[in-house]
Amino acid sequence: IRFFAILRELTGMRTLAMSLDKPEEVGVILDRLVAHHPAIGPYRTALRAAVNQEYVDEAFTVFNGDELAVITPVSGG
Amino acid sequence: IRFFAILRELTGMRTLAMSLDKPEEVGVILDRLVAHHPAIGPYRTALRAAVNQEYVDEAFTVFNGDELAVITPVSGG
């Protein structure tokens, strides 16, 4: 799991390795992240996830070995 | 009177000096030009005049000493 920008600073992590017991939906994994890292909580509703470098919705199924990136609202330009 | 582009080629003139007997409207002068230089005729309805380097309408009064430019449709870019 990759973190960037404000979530990288708030969690103090750039990456987090998570081994899944079984394939799970993105939303479930994000909820679990928030439970363990409450600093993410205020951003939960504005999070977008990317799996293997493509945006996905929260029902998307993640398998072991997939790369999940947690994307807060983007502000390039 | 200054000519450019296609009118310069058709009339063979870059400038024409015209001494006015009395101040006259642009439209009258343009009509007189067409009478003496029939090659201008087909362009008459699409002509724009500029007096002293500003666009004017055909009712604008021209005095001796003014610079009149005959502007066919412009195509810069």
Add this chain to the structure above:
Amino acid sequence: MEERIHVDCGPAALAVVDAVAFVADERAGGIAVFAGTTRRYTDDLETVELKYEAFEQMAVSEMRKLAVAAVEEYSLVKAYVAHRVGRVAFGETSVLIAVSSAHRDEAFKACRVLIDQVKTQVPIWKKEVYADGSEEWVKGSVPVLRGRKS
């Protein structure tokens, strides 16, 4: 106002880098540029070059008026408007507009309005020279009177 506007109409080649250098400013958040370049092919006709003729002093004067109006209407920081005259080989730039503004929306709008106006309001004429040696003045637009002298 004057130091915020650069206008030019002459035979020298136009370079985007000059236009951007002029409009760059620490008050600007965005720079929009349009460069009109000579197409080699229009459908199947091969254009060898374009020739531009201008009523140069008046062209500069008209371009300056357009730039001043755009700076005011779109709150631009700076504006650069230049048109080349004489022969312009394919791939080269015949007209170059650059504007800077605090926000991008104004920059895009002003740049678009300026190129549209330069093409339809400024006394400049384009002649296409084809590969077979023939030449043709391009059909143009009658400049609009804007409540000026009558």
Add this chain to the structure above:
Amino acid sequence: MEERIHVDCGPAALAVVDAVAFVADERAGGIAVFAGTTRRYTDDLETVELKYEAFEQMAVSEMRKLAVAAVEEYSLVKAYVAHRVGRVAFGETSVLIAVSSAHRDEAFKACRVLIDQVKTQVPIWKKEVYADGSEEWVKGSVPVLRGRKS
């Protein structure tokens, strides 16, 4: 398609001249460019610099998708999309878009759509650094899902 698109996301400075050189083409009649530059002042706040962070590989991938879509939708000849990461001092360019097309309307529209999309869709984040030493991540936009995976 690939040779008609240039995409980049990295720490190197961005130069308009490079973007224009890439998109220039003898089939193009117009080139539109947008450069996003760092404003020194936003209202009364003095910004010393901006810092950009990106998920670089994905940013490149997303920018490429956006450029491919724009080339197709607007019949572009070429497109250049680049975003800088790391520190960007005021006056420098953080994002640079250039497109060429046969006619100017498509160039303007595509350039505008691309900068809007780069700002709202690509995983890049901006942090403002103020003169008093404070820093702040800029509020952003949630990327839109476009009928991709679910």
